[in-house]
Amino acid sequence: MTFINLMAREINCKIVYYGPGLCGKTTNLQFIFDKTKPTSRGKMVSLATETDRTLFFDFLPLELGEIRGFKTRFHLYTVPGQVFYDASRKLILKGIDGAVFVADSQIARADANEESLDNLRVNLAEYGLALDKIPYVIQYNKRDLPSVMSVEELRASLNPDGVPEFEAVASDGTGVFETLKAVARLVFLELKKSGA
Amino acid sequence: MVNPHTVMYEAELNRIQTSVSALVQAANAKCVFVVDKNGQFIASSGEVENMDATSLASLTAGNIAATGGMAKLLRENEFTTQFHEGKNAHIYIQLVGNRVILVVIFDAKSSLGLVRLRVRKTSDELVEIFEQMAKKSAEPGGGSAFAEITDEDIDNLFND
Numbered sequence: 555m556t557f558i559n560l561m562a563r564e565i566n567c568k569i570v571y572y573g574p575g576l577c578g579k580t581t582n583l584q585f586i587f588d589k590t591k592p593t594s595r596g597k598m599v600s601l602a603t604e605t606d607r608t609l610f611f612d613f614l615p616l617e618l619g620e621i622r623g624f625k626t627r628f629h630l631y632t633v634p635g636q637v638f639y640d641a642s643r644k645l646i647l648k649g650i651d652g653a654v655f656v657a658d659s660q661i662a663r664a665d666a667n668e669e670s671l672d673n674l675r676v677n678l679a680e681y682g683l684a685l686d687k688i689p690y691v692i693q694y695n696k697r698d699l700p701s702v703m704s705v706e707e708l709r710a711s712l713n714p715d716g717v718p719e720f721e722a723v724a725s726d727g728t729g730v731f732e733t734l735k736a737v738a739r740l741v742f743l744e745l746k747k748s749g750a
Numbered sequence: 751m752v753n754p755h756t757v758m759y760e761a762e763l764n765r766i767q768t769s770v771s772a773l774v775q776a777a778n779a780k781c782v783f784v785v786d787k788n789g790q791f792i793a794s795s796g797e798v799e800n801m802d803a804t805s806l807a808s809l810t811a812g813n814i815a816a817t818g819g820m821a822k823l824l825r826e827n828e829f830t831t832q833f834h835e836g837k838n839a840h841i842y843i844q845l846v847g848n849r850v851i852l853v854v855i856f857d858a859k860s861s862l863g864l865v866r867l868r869v870r871k872t873s874d875e876l877v878e879i880f881e882q883m884a885k886k887s888a889e890p891g892g893g894s895a896f897a898e899i900t901d902e903d904i905d906n907l908f909n910d
């Protein structure tokens with residue numbers, strides 16, 4: 555649900571980072587926050603447990619500059635990845651314009667990735683949305699760890715449709731902005747297509 | 751297509767502004783915010799200089815979404831009002847027309863009773879304005895500037 559303010563000449567888009575617990579969603583936002591000049595971003599709001607697990611959401615407002623005379627603002631959200639927070643996860647998807655699925659590359663997380671991706675499809679369906687109809691990219695995170703699946707294996711299980719995919723090490727920032735740019739690009743293409 | 755876009759027009763934004771400014775006066779409030787259910791800031795009035803409107807909008811929407819979720823569990827339609835009492839500042843949250851959220855922040859200079867009374871009138875006004883806006887939004891050509899976006903425009907966004 556792109557939000558266009560004709561008076562302030564602003565467009566606002568909502569991007570949601572989805573994925574299993576501990577896959578690195580919050581770390582993506584934290585890196586973007588750290589590397590963006592303060593004039594181009596607002597506060598990062600994290601509703602987290604005492605052990606830094608996301609409880610409800612993280613929120614980071616970003617300003618990306620102008621397009622056709624409109625200021626573009628992106629509102630980045632993460633969901634809580636732990637399975638039992640499903641009700642909250644569903645709520646965050648409301649009004650989504652683009653999705654990033656962050657997969658954990660570790661072999662031990664293969665099932666968790668697949669379950670989370672299924673869960674994303676189910677929760678989107680509640681809003682009448684389908685993953686292959688919305689701007690959507692996938693990130694294979696934690697490429698720095700020793701026992702990880704190959705990109706081919708990850709692709710076979712998580713990305714059969716071949717959406718844009720990125721290898722990342724969110725903890726040092728590798729691939730983080732590439733992922734964000736790719737989803738932002740798709741959101742603008744969608745805006746263009748819908749002739750808003 | 752993802753979702754229909756929400757387009758905010760100048761005429762309606764001006765009416766919203768007038769309406770919330772009147773509410774600040776009538777309710778003796780510190781400030782008033784209007785945000786949409788998806789967490790987008792729409793308008794504000796009063797002493798807002800030191801308020802982080804963007805964060806407030808996102809948290810309010812999260813709060814309404816969470817209570818909406820609870821309402822569902824209880825097979826209630828929606829909890830339309832919330833009140834949080836602090837030591838000095840209080841916050842009154844009203845869901846308007848199931849579409850937007852009105853947030854009133856006030857202190858000892860006002861009272862819950864007065865705020866509740868004044869919010870009623872503003873809600874009615876807002877319902878009417880947003881219905882008007884939704885009709886306009888549904889017409890084609892809302893922000894047709896974007897039909898001409900080029901790849902280059904998009905690349906330029908990230909070049910700084």
Ligand SMILES: Nc1nc2c(ncn2[C@@H]2O[C@H](COP(=O)(O)OP(=O)(O)OP(=O)(O)O)[C@@H](O)[C@H]2O)c(=O)[nH]1
Nearest residue numbers: 575576577578579580581608634635696723724725
């Ligand atoms: N080695 C390594 N660790 C990472 C990477 N990305 C994130 N981490 C670490 O993984 C842990 C979990 O990261 P978070 O970003 O909190 O995970 P999350 O997806 O937000 O988890 P939930 O909030 O529970 O859904 C943290 O200790 C991060 O530092 C990475 O690319 N490599």
Ligand SMILES: [Mg+2]
Nearest residue numbers: 579580607608
């Ligand atoms: Mg998190």
